[in-house]
Amino acid sequence: MSQLELLTWARGTGLAWALALCAAGIVLRLAEMLSLGRSVDLAPARLHRPGSGWRTVFTRSLPPPGMFRREPVGYVAGYLFHLGLLLTLFFSAAHIELFRALWGVSWPALPPALIDAVALVAIFSLLVLLAQRLSHPVKRLLSGFADYLAWAATMLPLLTGYLATHHLLLAYPLMLPLHILSAELLLVLLPFTKLFHGVSVFFSRWYNGNAFARKGVAS
């Protein structure tokens, strides 16, 4: 299989299968999670704040007070990583072409130099978070194979994308399919690892916000 044939497979069969597995996994996990339900709270609601769940979906994106002092590395690197990843994913010109082909919508891209910078920030942040995970005794104790797998699956698309863009390590015609394949691996793993938080976070935040409001702690 030549480099172009590998790329064609990655852009064709590989992509279709990865998206299908990702979609199947997300629907399966959501159906399982939502069908479980939660125990009915028999106590009367202390506070009637119907929008509390929805507000919490957004307000939980902001850091709670005191977090910087408690967890400076996780606070800074965590935010920088997520921002870098999302900006790279949704605002690189090549990625927007993919979304345009998949969803039929497009939006303006950020300048390549800026994408470069935020991708590097995301990569560096991931490295810092890994170093912290390995050096912090409690985090190290709590970490298992799935945590390192999720880290690697997230790091690979970022790293291969940066290397491909800058023609580093391997020739672009080989690095590009490797980048696409690594993103497909991420798609397949997403529903079945803790990476599923990308989807479930909105549900859990809504549930917590809603439940807390009933208990009188509205957001």
Added chain:
Amino acid sequence: MRIEHQLTVGEGLRQHGVSRRAFLKFCASLAALMALPPSLAPAIAAAIGRARRQSVIWLSFQECTGCTESLTRSHSPTLEGLIFDLISLDYHHTLQAAAGEAAERDREQAMKDNEGKYLLVVDGSLPLGNPGYSTIAGRSNLDLLTEAARGAAALVAVGSCAAFGGIPGADPNPTGAVPVGAVVHDKPIINIPGCPPIPLAITGTLAYFLTFGRIPALDALGRPRMFYGDTIHDRCYRRPFYDQGKFAASFDDEGARQGWCLFKLGCKGPVTHNACASLKWNQGTSFPIQSGHGCLGCSEPGFWDAGSFYRPLSSPVSAVGATVAAGVAIGAAAGLAAALRNRSVRAAARAAHQQVGVNDLGGGDAK
């Protein structure tokens, strides 16, 4: 068609009125192509000038004659064309005057006279699925190639069909087309892909063989590195626009008029190894991207099956909707099954739950 083998290339060039200055200039450009220092140009000139006519047998199989057109028409007034004329092209059924039995006799005679020394050039793929799709003088392509390859010094697969199967080999490949390399395994094969290839890639490779008496350095796909070492993107004059994120979004928008990068219009330059961006076509006049159209990737294996020519490299090659919809349906079915199972597990747990009352505490047994 046959040229007297006793004449050297130098003598032949002088007979055609080519000056030594022009010849040296050609050799200097060859040296540059081969990534050799310019000081080696006289040595190249001496080697080519002294060389006897290299016997070349050209077999055409499942092809469109575009490769021959590219070679003869586009560059016929140039020095490269003359060099090619001065090679003894002993058999080429499109270009030769002889036909029928006479032509076939020429081929057999040339193969006998130059046993083990001739270069065998092939354009077109071989129909192994059904040999009847392409025959010459009633003989199958496979039969002709096997016979001619036996006494060849080396093979040159000209064009993407001969090198990789090309368009005849594209899905669903109705003739069972295969490239030369799938049939011949015991001789060196130089692939010069392209649809068609750049003429200078053909003449330059032959000149290298004449000069050094061996085949040039090849990449993993058997292509001469001196012509296929870089991608179109590496040498594209529009590359700065790519780096700046300036893309044409249609063939007649402001970006297209400004000459911006054609990535969004499906240019395959980033993954295509060829010399179009540096050598260009029609005597260095232009190449597709300079004319406002993206690269098709024609010098890469499987280029015809690599999706639409007008889809960006980062987009899917085919529609994914049906597969994803199937995934959603399977996920929903599995989710429903999981929900029902969880419900039955919960119901069973409730049913099995034993109520514990004050009477079950055992009372005085603890004494």
